[in-house]
Amino acid sequence: MPIRAGTPSPKKYAALTLKADRLRTTGNNVRAASLRRRAFEVAPAEHVDVAQREMVTEIEYLVLRLQAALELTDDEVRPWLAMCERFLAGARRGFWNANARLLYDLQQVCLDHEQEIYRVDLLGWIISRGQRSLKRPLPNQRFVMMSKHLRSAALRVPTVLIDEAGRRELGDLLHAAADAAEHILRKRLEPLIVQSLKEAGFIPGSVVERVACRKVTQELLDGIVQRGFITLGDLRDGVSRNQLKMPDLKNAREFFTGDPLLQANGLFATTMDGVYQRGPFYLRLLQRLNSLAFGIPAGRALTKFFALPIGLAFLALMAAE
Numbered sequence: 001m002p003i004r005a006g007t008p009s010p011k012k013y014a015a016l017t018l019k020a021d022r023l024r025t026t027g028n029n030v031r032a033a034s035l036r037r038r039a040f041e042v043a044p045a046e047h048v049d050v051a052q053r054e055m056v057t058e059i060e061y062l063v064l065r066l067q068a069a070l071e072l073t074d075d076e077v078r079p080w081l082a083m084c085e086r087f088l089a090g091a092r093r094g095f096w097n098a099n100a101r102l103l104y105d106l107q108q109v110c111l112d113h114e115q116e117i118y119r120v121d122l123l124g125w126i127i128s129r130g131q132r133s134l135k136r137p138l139p140n141q142r143f144v145m146m147s148k149h150l151r152s153a154a155l156r157v158p159t160v161l162i163d164e165a166g167r168r169e170l171g172d173l174l175h176a177a178a179d180a181a182e183h184i185l186r187k188r189l190e191p192l193i194v195q196s197l198k199e200a201g202f203i204p205g206s207v208v209e210r211v212a213c214r215k216v217t218q219e220l221l222d223g224i225v226q227r228g229f230i231t232l233g234d235l236r237d238g239v240s241r242n243q244l245k246m247p248d249l250k251n252a253r254e255f256f257t258g259d260p261l262l263q264a265n266g267l268f269a270t271t272m273d274g275v276y277q278r279g280p281f282y283l284r285l286l287q288r289l290n291s292l293a294f295g296i297p298a299g300r301a302l303t304k305f306f307a308l309p310i311g312l313a314f315l316a317l318m319a320a321e
Contacts, residue, residue, distance in 0.1 A: 009042045013051070016042070024058065027111065029065070030103040033058035033088055059084045066106055069113035069146060070180045083170055087162050098159035105153035109181070112145040119274060138274030140192075143185040144228050150178040186221050189272065193217050196267035201247060201260035202239075212242035224275055232265050232279030236287070249295040258284070259291040 016039035023032035036058055040051040063084060067077045084106075087099045117138045125134040154174040157167060194217055204210040216238040223230040239246070239261065246260045258266070262284055269278035279287075293303045 007042065008044050010044050012042045013039050013044060013047060017051075017054070020054070020058070024061070027114070028107070029058045029062040030100070030107045033062070033103075034100070037088060055088075056085065059088065062103075062107060062110070065110035065114070066177075069110050070177055071184065072177075072180065076176075079169070079173055083166070083173060086166055087160055087170070097161065098156045099161055102153050102156045102160060105149050105156070108149045109146050109153075109177075112142045112149065115142075117141045117145070117274070136273065140189060140272055141274040143181070143188050144224065144275055147178065147181040147185050147225060148228055150174065150181050154178055182225055185225065189221060189224065189275065190217060192271045193220055193268075196264055196271055200264035200267055202244060202264065204244065208243050209245065212244040215242050216244055229275055229277055230268075231277045232261075232283055232287075235264060235268070236261060246295070248297070249291055255288065255291065258288065259295055262287055 016035045020032040020035040020039065023029075023035065033055060036051065036055040040048070040055055043051040059081060063077055063081045066072070066080060067074075072080075084103070088103070118135045119138055120134060121132065121136050122134065124132045124136075154171070157171045157174060160167060160170060162170065194213075197213065197217070202213060204213045219238045219241075220230055220234060223234050249255055249259060257263070262279075265279050265284070268276040293299045293307075
């Protein structure tokens with residue numbers, strides 16, 4: 001049983017319990033657990049057992065929400081219950097200390113999983129004259145935020161008020177949870193990336209290109225895990241680093257609609273809204289012009305036998321002068 005350091009006060013106990021009950025209904029189990037800890041310390045003798053059970057119940061609610069968010073088994077979630085109870089007492093020392101912040105990080109992971117994330121697109125709503133929704137859901141953003149908050153929680157381990165054995169155990173739990181969140185993120189986004197690349201025209205025709213396609217997919221996922229988003233530059237660099245070749249432009253219409261890279265840029269912006277940042281217009285324009293130099297046989301010949309030799313010769317002359 002936790003140590004009681006306060007003086008019994010029925011009035012304070014009733015007020016703290018009432019406030020904790022309200023917080024439980026809003027999903028703020030961390031704050032409610034902290035208040036129930038205070039209520040336990042000032043509880044009259046006949047309410048001590050009830051106060052302790054309610055305090056443990058708040059932690060159980062938090063851990064069950066975390067289990068649902070990270071898809072943990074019952075065996076994997078038991079250490080979390082014991083660990084949260086251990087450093088709950090330290091969350092009340094000082095103002096907004098590492099213990100409290102870590103608990104709120106874990107609760108934020110639960111909120112990321114439970115609540116839908118939206119973006120207000122006022123410009124798109126105005127341009128479409130109200131045809132597009134003003135509030136656009138971002139279903140994939142929650143998985144990115146879950147991974148981000150778990151990594152943030154892991155950084156607080158060295159400052160948590162707990163014994164060294166508990167600190168090591170907590171670090172192992174958080175790293176395992178971060179790996180679980182990353183696995184969920186990759187499982188969610190990998191099919192979207194593969195399907196978008198295929199629809200854009202990146203269809204591997206050999207074993208080497210199939211391996212390159214998988215490598216590009218994993219590199220894009222690595223960027224999402226590390227930074228929380230990817231851009232047209234990440235897509236372009238991933239394709240250029242690997243043996244995944246783009247087909248030539250078929251006709252003038254494809255030039256104006258965009259080559260496979262620009263097609264993938266548009267598809268990613270739709271299927272991974274909030275995770276992929278659509279390339280700005282000037283980068284799309286440069287890519288479209290670049291497709292004329294390298295996306296057709298005549299353009300490649302002109303670039304190889306005229307533009308590059310003359311350009312290199314001019315640079316050599318300027319260097320010699």
